Amino acid sequence: MKRSQLTRRDFLRSACVGALGAAVAVHGQTRNSNTRPNVVIFLADDQGWGDLSLHGNVNLETPNIESLARDGAMFDRFFVCAVCAPTRAEFLTGRYHPRGGVRGVTTGAERLNVDEKTIGDTFKAAGYATGAFGKWHNGTQYPYHPNARGFDEYYGFCSGHWGNYFDPILEHNGEIVRGKGFIIDDLTNHALEFIEQNKSKPFFCYLPYNTPHSPMQVPDRFFDRLKNDPLRMRNRDPEKEEIEKTRCALAMCENIDWNVGRVLKKLSDLNLTDNTIVIYFSDNGPNSWRWNDGMKGRKGSTDEGGLRVPCVVRWPRRIKPGRKIPQIAGAIDLLPTLADLAGISVVGNKKLDGVSLKTLLLRGGESWKDRMIFSHQRGRVSVRTQRYRLDHTGALFDMKTDPGQYHDFSKDRPQVAEKLRKAAARWKEEVLPGLAKDDRPFPVGYPEFPTTFLPARDGVPHGNVRRSAKAPNCSYFTGWSSVDDRITWDIEVANTGEYEAVVYYTCPPDDLGSSVEMSFGQSHVRAIVTVPYDPPLVGAEFDRCDRGSESFVKDFRPLGFGNIRLQKGRGQLTLKALNVPGGQVMDVRAVKLTLLK
Numbered sequence: 001m002k003r004s005q006l007t008r009r010d011f012l013r014s015a016c017v018g019a020l021g022a023a024v025a026v027h028g029q030t031r032n033s034n035t036r037p038n039v040v041i042f043l044a045d046d047q048g049w050g051d052l053s054l055h056g057n058v059n060l061e062t063p064n065i066e067s068l069a070r071d072g073a074m075f076d077r078f079f080v081c082a083v084c085a086p087t088r089a090e091f092l093t094g095r096y097h098p099r100g101g102v103r104g105v106t107t108g109a110e111r112l113n114v115d116e117k118t119i120g121d122t123f124k125a126a127g128y129a130t131g132a133f134g135k136w137h138n139g140t141q142y143p144y145h146p147n148a149r150g151f152d153e154y155y156g157f158c159s160g161h162w163g164n165y166f167d168p169i170l171e172h173n174g175e176i177v178r179g180k181g182f183i184i185d186d187l188t189n190h191a192l193e194f195i196e197q198n199k200s201k202p203f204f205c206y207l208p209y210n211t212p213h214s215p216m217q218v219p220d221r222f223f224d225r226l227k228n229d230p231l232r233m234r235n236r237d238p239e240k241e242e243i244e245k246t247r248c249a250l251a252m253c254e255n256i257d258w259n260v261g262r263v264l265k266k267l268s269d270l271n272l273t274d275n276t277i278v279i280y281f282s283d284n285g286p287n288s289w290r291w292n293d294g295m296k297g298r299k300g301s302t303d304e305g306g307l308r309v310p311c312v313v314r315w316p317r318r319i320k321p322g323r324k325i326p327q328i329a330g331a332i333d334l335l336p337t338l339a340d341l342a343g344i345s346v347v348g349n350k351k352l353d354g355v356s357l358k359t360l361l362l363r364g365g366e367s368w369k370d371r372m373i374f375s376h377q378r379g380r381v382s383v384r385t386q387r388y389r390l391d392h393t394g395a396l397f398d399m400k401t402d403p404g405q406y407h408d409f410s411k412d413r414p415q416v417a418e419k420l421r422k423a424a425a426r427w428k429e430e431v432l433p434g435l436a437k438d439d440r441p442f443p444v445g446y447p448e449f450p451t452t453f454l455p456a457r458d459g460v461p462h463g464n465v466r467r468s469a470k471a472p473n474c475s476y477f478t479g480w481s482s483v484d485d486r487i488t489w490d491i492e493v494a495n496t497g498e499y500e501a502v503v504y505y506t507c508p509p510d511d512l513g514s515s516v517e518m519s520f521g522q523s524h525v526r527a528i529v530t531v532p533y534d535p536p537l538v539g540a541e542f543d544r545c546d547r548g549s550e551s552f553v554k555d556f557r558p559l560g561f562g563n564i565r566l567q568k569g570r571g572q573l574t575l576k577a578l579n580v581p582g583g584q585v586m587d588v589r590a591v592k593l594t595l596l597k
Contacts, residue, residue, distance in 0.1 A: 048286030064261035072314030073323035082377035085110035094335035111139035117348030120150025134208035142449035163553035212252035240289035390420035462486035469551035504556035511582030
């Protein structure tokens with residue numbers, strides 16, 4: 001039986017009936033009404049500007065996110081980066097991502113330099129309880145880890161994407177744990193616990209979700225409502241659109257909205273709505289060709305469609321409902337804005353690229369000056385002003401009269417084009433030189449965070465060894481079949497000492513018996529693969545469409561190597577086989593090194 005639009009909206013609103021009436025909370029008393037505001041940040045992954053009913057997409061319903069705009073403010077032109085890790089770094093620091101060493105999305109390029117201070121550091125220094133729940137994507141090993149970047153509580157995964165969204169392997173403050181249920185629901189559960197535990201003092205709760213990023217997985221109850229619906233709104237190039245991928249992405253967005261509603265309801269139930277700033281935005285344009293209001297480009301592009309995303313801000317105590325902000329803004333602005341709204345000082349002495357948007361949010365922008373926002377992806381730089389976009393080729397687009405970027409106006413408005421070209425050149429000269437080469441090793445051995453994981457993502461295969469899939473982020477090493485093969489990690493040991501060494505492996509019964517050596521400098525330890533462990537791959541049964549270059553996943557078993565003495569300094573941590581009696585040595589997911597007291 002075909003559901004009605006009303007039934008669908010009612011379902012999505014069912015978790016947050018009390019939260020959507022923010023106007024009631026405006027006139028009521030909050031439990032911590034005399035304290036600094038709480039902050040809740042939602043960050044979606046690969047959700048485009050058009051992936052919300054808020055912006056007119058009739059293919060889905062996202063009423064809870066709509067309520068944030070209705071009861072607060074909506075930025076009409078909000079810009080982020082072309083891909084995930086750079087946006088997250090810009091949100092965390094208020095600075096353009098190349099300044100912080102973020103070069104890419106995997107194999108260490110996603111790491112935010114340890115001398116950068118984050119929004120977590122700022123709010124923690126001001127006495128806030130700080131927690132992050134989701135996809136970090138700015139470094140795995142301490143001191144890149146979120147627990148070293150101002151977040152006392154962390155639950156999620158630090159990689160760029162994850163291979164399975166149902167009962168996944170995650171981490172909690174550096175310890176491996178098993179998630180429960182669908183990952184977005186699970187992350188939200190932990191965020192709700194954090195809010196409950198800190199309801200009597202100011203808290204900063206960061207929810208960096210990892211959907212609708214692939215693999216395209218979502219619970220049946222969300223997908224089933226959309227799987228047979230006609231898509232009434234399509235991409236501007238409909239022949240490029242993958243219909244099933246679109247349906248799943250939209251179902252994932254509806255799941256996000258449902259979880260947003262759960263958080264809003266918790267705030268309402270705790271009488272915290274009035275004094276909590278809630279922000280919702282995304283990290284880049286859509287990850288497939290789907291409706292995006294005719295904008296050019298998608299994820300990975302420095303055109304409008306790859307960079308413009310939703311951003312809504314609600315703070316009933318201070319922000320008038322229904323405000324629409326036309327001035328351009330971006331992820332770089334959120335740190336200075338939130339610090340300004342909370343009345344706290346930004347930690348660190350590095351110059352911010354972002355500006356406080358407090359005036360726009362609270363009073364209006366009559367005296368707001370035009371500005372330039374720069375976007376970078378793999379050497380391509382585009383510049384956005386209030387009216388124009390200069391793309392990475394030097395073409396100029398009038399975004400007021402030509403929002404789809406169909407006509408190059410550079411010959412019609414040569415002075416504007418030249419001004420923006422010079423600005424882009426200056427920006428490149430100032431910001432990009434540091435990205436020429438990434439020579440940062442992976443850190444090991446900090447007493448305050450003694451366990452370090454070195455995943456396959458960060459290692460280098462040699463010989464027959466290969467990754468389980470082209471995309472490194474959630475891959476494992478396989479094909480290890482010879483004594484001439486190697487797996488290496490470029491590491492820097494912070495403290496000389498004894499380290500417990502463990503390799504997470506799988507190996508079928510017929511291939512047992514390989515002797516494996518782990519070495520670093522003059523130190524080495526050995527282990528023999530004697531226990532079979534050959535679990536099935538997981539993920540295909542949950543996929544709604546082809547996952548492309550991303551690996552399926554499986555569970556891995558720890559193989560203890562005993563203790564190895566690691567000397568302070570930089571070098572290659574190496575795994576090699578001394579003999580291979582079967583057809584392979586083992587598959588490897590990660591090395592775990594624990595500094596012993």
